[in-house]
Amino acid sequence: xxxxxxxxxxxxxxxxxxxxxxxxxxxxxxxxxxxxxxxxxxxxxxxxxxxxxxxxxxxxxxxxxxxxxxxxxxxxxxxx
Numbered sequence: 001x002x003x004x005x006x007x008x009x010x011x012x013x014x015x016x017x018x019x020x021x022x023x024x025x026x027x028x029x030x031x032x033x034x035x036x037x038x039x040x041x042x043x044x045x046x047x048x049x050x051x052x053x054x055x056x057x058x059x060x061x062x063x064x065x066x067x068x069x070x071x072x073x074x075x076x077x078x079x080x
Contacts, residue, residue: 023065
């Protein structure tokens, strides 16, 4: 699954990048690196870009960039 496939308000963990070169470096500089916890906030009205949240930072990414980031879902905590 990629970051591009995640619905709003779902939290995932970054598994790996498929990007190379300057795009990969930019994503790493923004904090999108393996084991980072990312929450999908929303997508623009026409679908591109998407807004994600890493820690307390909101980042906008193009869908093509998000498609190059493999993620795994986090099991939702049980309600007490």
